[in-house]
Amino acid sequence: MRFIVIGAGRVGLRTARVLHEEGHEVTVVEGDGERADRARDAGFTVFEGDGSREETLVEAGVEAADAVGALTGDLNANFAACMIADHYGCRTVMRIDEDYREEIYTKYADEVDEIIYPERLGAIGAKNALLGGNIRAIADIAEHLQVLLFTITAESPMRGYTLSEVSLPAQARILAFGKDGEPMGIPLSDDSLEEGDRLAVLADFDVLGDVRQLLVGENAAATLASAAGTER
Amino acid sequence: MTVTAYVMVKASTGEADRVKGAIRGVEGVEEAHIVAGDMDFVVKVRVDGPAQVKEVAADGIQGIDGVEDTRTYIAMD
Numbered sequence: 445m446r447f448i449v450i451g452a453g454r455v456g457l458r459t460a461r462v463l464h465e466e467g468h469e470v471t472v473v474e475g476d477g478e479r480a481d482r483a484r485d486a487g488f489t490v491f492e493g494d495g496s497r498e499e500t501l502v503e504a505g506v507e508a509a510d511a512v513g514a515l516t517g518d519l520n521a522n523f524a525a526c527m528i529a530d531h532y533g534c535r536t537v538m539r540i541d542e543d544y545r546e547e548i549y550t551k552y553a554d555e556v557d558e559i560i561y562p563e564r565l566g567a568i569g570a571k572n573a574l575l576g577g578n579i580r581a582i583a584d585i586a587e588h589l590q591v592l593l594f595t596i597t598a599e600s601p602m603r604g605y606t607l608s609e610v611s612l613p614a615q616a617r618i619l620a621f622g623k624d625g626e627p628m629g630i631p632l633s634d635d636s637l638e639e640g641d642r643l644a645v646l647a648d649f650d651v652l653g654d655v656r657q658l659l660v661g662e663n664a665a666a667t668l669a670s671a672a673g674t675e676r
Numbered sequence: 677m678t679v680t681a682y683v684m685v686k687a688s689t690g691e692a693d694r695v696k697g698a699i700r701g702v703e704g705v706e707e708a709h710i711v712a713g714d715m716d717f718v719v720k721v722r723v724d725g726p727a728q729v730k731e732v733a734a735d736g737i738q739g740i741d742g743v744e745d746t747r748t749y750i751a752m753d
Contacts, residue, residue, distance in 0.1 A: 523712035545716070547690025552710055 450495035451516030599661035615648035
């Protein structure tokens with residue numbers, strides 16, 4: 445696919461790199477000459493110009509692009525770029541700078557298909573690191589809803605039971621199950637939980653603690669300690 | 677002496693509709709729009725004098741729950 449990434453900062457360049465590594469065609473648009481040079485030196489295809497102007501985006505190839513990521517730190521520039529890109533039929537992704545704005549732009553910015561708040565994603569990574577190896581947040585589905593991956597430990601209260609015997613709180617669902625070392629699949633009621641098996645669970649924030657106690661064990665400190673011992 | 681002023685409002689909540697409604701309810705406010713950028717609303721104020729501009733911005737708008745900051749610009753033309 446063809447993408448235009450606006451902004452050669454940390455977020456823009458990382459995004460461009462990942463897309464490029466996955467075989468997509470990416471043009472980075474950057475208004476600052478030094479930044480543009482640095483990105484070009486790093487091997488990116490860079491178009492120097494103001495990404496919030498239509499002429500720039502046309503020259504950068506917006507007509508042939510599938511999607512445009514407006515990923516600068518400037519909300520006005522990002523929004524303007526999304527308006528133009530939307531006009532050209534592209535999928536649009538806009539970076540915002542404060543979390544409360546997610547709701548506002550989701551509701552009012554019809555030209556924007558998806559909002560990105562990088563700090564939220566960074567916080568998920570930091571939280572995963574803090575929780576240790578047994579619990580990993582996979583995605584925020586909604587403000588209060590998250591998908592988490594739990595690894596069954598020796599201390600898990602549910603170890604040795606089958607999935608049908610696991611009674612999660614009402615605001616939680618098992619989405620997928622994988623035996624130790626095997627790929628994840630559809631959970632079956634007679635799958636048994638052994639150490640090292642993994643469960644993907646959709647859970648409301650209110651019951652996360654309960655789900656964790658059930659699947660990983662009561663002692664958070666022990667969980668962290670064992671994670672510290674097993675992580676590389 | 678009628679004074680026109682524009683007040684840029686930064687929110688601290690995603691409840692833009694509620695805040696906009698509350699801003700529009702402040703006496704002296706003629707228009708309020710949700711905008712993209714580092715401020716969330718642009719508010720047009722028309723009052724009888726400069727002192728009332730301050731009242732509308734400082735007491736009226738800043739008193740609304742979910743308003744973090746305001747910047748006021750008085751029109752000169």
